[in-house]
Amino acid sequence: MLQTGRGNGDNPPPGTSSTGAELLIVDEADRLKTAGLEQLRDHHDRTGIGVILIGMPGIEKRLARYPQLYSRVGFIHHYKPLSxxxxxxxxxxxxxxxxxxxxxxxxxxxxxxxxxxxxxxxxxxxxxxxxxxxxxxxxxxxxxxxxxxxxxxxxxxxxxxx
Incomplete structure (x- = not known):
């Protein structure tokens, strides 16, 4: 059975449980080399674990150069300074x-x-x-x-x- 990361209600997708999802959070991801980004993509593909990449502004432009990884990006959020x-x-x-x-x-x-x-x-x-x-x-x-x-x-x- 092919799992796309969306549960059907009966069986949670890989990397999740009925009580939540497992996440891999990578801070300063903008400092990763291409091989490191590729390993993160492969890990996500094999396990289904969600990945959050945190980096400096402009990281999205760098990720866009890697279509295998960028096609898996769900959304990008830019944090604004606190008022x-x-x-x-x-x-x-x-x-x-x-x-x-x-x-x-x-x-x-x-x-x-x-x-x-x-x-x-x-x-x-x-x-x-x-x-x-x-x-x-x-x-x-x-x-x-x-x-x-x-x-x-x-x-x-x-x-x-x-």
Whole structure:
């Protein structure tokens, strides 16, 4: 029986179960050479396991040059930078232990503005910067995040030209 990756309700396709699907997630897929991409395609073909490729903008143009792989691409999604409100929400909800004060507190507003300016809404960079902020707080035995703490954390990261 030929299976196309779509279940008929009786038997789940290979690589899936009745409770979900198995996925292979490849970060920085844009760094893979042709042989690596071919291995991923072959693995998908043999197992039916779904593959998610995460890469820098332009990866879709590179994949388009490999029709054997590109014909299996279901969709491409470009993540946009987080808005200022989304960044504030992430900082407020995900990292309450940072010691950010009330949102109307000048030091907090200034610190969030510095984080926003430095990261330009890049979620991965926000995560790296917050990790570094935590280190600066711990090393210096500080309990409140200020603009100066954010700048000190930024100086310890390699994040490109500012």
């Amino acid at each position: 200022i409100d989304e960044q504030a929400h992430v900082l407020d909800r995900k990292w309450p232990h940072l010691g950010l004060g009330a949102s109307d507190d000048f030091a907090t507003t200034e610190a969030i503005a510095a984080i926003t300016r430095i990261t330009s809404g890049n979620f991965r960079l926000i995560t790296r910067l917050v990790d570094q902020i935590e280190r600066v707080l711990e090393i210096n035995q500080i309990t409140t995040v200020t603009k100066e703490v954010v700048e000190a954390a930024r100086e310890n990261l390699i994040i490109g030209v500012m």
